[in-house]
Amino acid sequence: xxxxxxxxxxxxTFDEAYQGYLSIYENYKTAYQAYTTTRNQYLTYQTLTSQxxxxxxxxxxxxxxxxxxxxxxxxxxxxxxxxxxxxLLTTEMNFLVSHSASVSALxxxxxxxxxxxxxxxxxxxxxxxxxxxxxxxxxxKINSIKLSVSQSTNEANTLIxxxxxxxxxxxxxxxxxxxxxxxxxxxxxxxxxxxxxxSNISGTNENxxxxxxxxxxxxxxxxxxxxxxxxxxxxxxxxxxxxxEY
Amino acid sequence: MKQSNMESTNKSVEETPIQEDIPKVExxxxxxxxxxxxxxxxxxxxxxxxLFLVVLFKPKTIPQEPNPLPSVFSIDASPISQPERQLSQFxxxxxxxxxEKNIDQLRSTQESLDLxxxxxxxxxxxxxxxxxxx
Numbered sequence: 001x002x003x004x005x006x007x008x009x010x011x012x013t014f015d016e017a018y019q020g021y022l023s024i025y026e027n028y029k030t031a032y033q034a035y036t037t038t039r040n041q042y043l044t045y046q047t048l049t050s051q052x053x054x055x056x057x058x059x060x061x062x063x064x065x066x067x068x069x070x071x072x073x074x075x076x077x078x079x080x081x082x083x084x085x086x087x088l089l090t091t092e093m094n095f096l097v098s099h100s101a102s103v104s105a106l107x108x109x110x111x112x113x114x115x116x117x118x119x120x121x122x123x124x125x126x127x128x129x130x131x132x133x134x135x136x137x138x139x140x141k142i143n144s145i146k147l148s149v150s151q152s153t154n155e156a157n158t159l160i161x162x163x164x165x166x167x168x169x170x171x172x173x174x175x176x177x178x179x180x181x182x183x184x185x186x187x188x189x190x191x192x193x194x195x196x197x198x199s200n201i202s203g204t205n206e207n208x209x210x211x212x213x214x215x216x217x218x219x220x221x222x223x224x225x226x227x228x229x230x231x232x233x234x235x236x237x238x239x240x241x242x243x244x245e246y
Numbered sequence: 247m248k249q250s251n252m253e254s255t256n257k258s259v260e261e262t263p264i265q266e267d268i269p270k271v272e273x274x275x276x277x278x279x280x281x282x283x284x285x286x287x288x289x290x291x292x293x294x295x296x297l298f299l300v301v302l303f304k305p306k307t308i309p310q311e312p313n314p315l316p317s318v319f320s321i322d323a324s325p326i327s328q329p330e331r332q333l334s335q336f337x338x339x340x341x342x343x344x345x346e347k348n349i350d351q352l353r354s355t356q357e358s359l360d361l362x363x364x365x366x367x368x369x370x371x372x373x374x375x376x377x378x379x380x
Contacts, residue, residue, distance in 0.1 A: 043379055072369050152352060
């Protein structure tokens with residue numbers, strides 16, 4: 001079971017880990033159906049048999065639920081680049097491993113309820129952890145684009161200097177370049193703003209956390225839009241140089 | 247018979263003094279309407295009606311374009327040809343080629359950027375386990 005839970009983490013690529021996660025989630029859904037069926041039967045008949053069947057089903061359900069979280073945290077760890085968040089992921093995955101091991105020993109439905117609450121208590125923290133890592137992933141994509149745009153801006157600057165040294169009028173080109181730099185500066189402001197918000201994601205329920213996450217993604221998308229415009233100016237500059245229209 | 251009728255009519259007119267004030271209107275036209283004249287009028291009306299119908303249902307003809315002017319004076323309708331944009335000498339330099347390639351690649355990368363991360367959606371699972379009757 002331990003190997004089963006850890007499968008996505010051990011997977012070579014994110015896509016393989018994701019396929020493993022989907023498979024684990026399907027197993028969870030089957031276990032959930034069994035849990036609800038046996039629970040209803042127990043609540044209806046209150047017999048020893050129905051109680052035993054409910055206990056067997058809830059154990060399986062708790063283990064499969066742990067497996068879903070464990071594989072999901074594994075997916076997050078494949079995307080995460082922040083060492084602090086990485087350390088938190090490891091801690092939470094270790095918790096799930098030990099929790100799954102303890103579920104097998106549950107002797108009563110009351111114990112199963114208590115065991116489930118241990119995981120339930122972790123849920124908000126895991127949600128925050130998830131949102132932080134996903135938002136960081138989005139931001140790192142935009143940061144990567146920003147870096148490339150910045151490199152292209154340096155190349156553009158070199159081209160302008162060369163043309164200027166050849167006695168060409170580069171005032172139009174310089175204007176395109178300046179506009180591009182301005183847009184990049186605005187994108188940088190947005191990225192800095194989102195970085196602060198990501199580190200401060202908090203909340204006591206799913207709605208609060210969701211709202212904060214949505215706010216962050218909006219800012220990240222704005223940064224992306226500024227970079228698009230910055231690239232647009234560099235493209236204009238490229239066309240102007242290409243046809244010597246300066 | 248006809249004559250007796252006329253006489254009786256004349257008589258009644260004479261006997262009624264009020265009717266004497268009314269000027270006598272002789273229906274000369276009707277009296278003089280000969281069959282030939284009636285035929286002519288009907289024929290004329292028929293001709294007029296026919297003319298009216300011809301005018302009404304006359305097929306619309308497309309006005310003829312005026313004859314084109316001799317080719318010497320004709321206007322060339324082909325679109326004004328734009329002068330082809332000439333590549334600058336500088337566009338052939340390795341530095342510019344690399345720059346242009348990078349910009350195009352970067353734009354393409356940005357267009358295809360996935361900013362949803364749907365694979366990392368938080369799992370929807372039942373957290374609350376209990377055995378209380380609802």
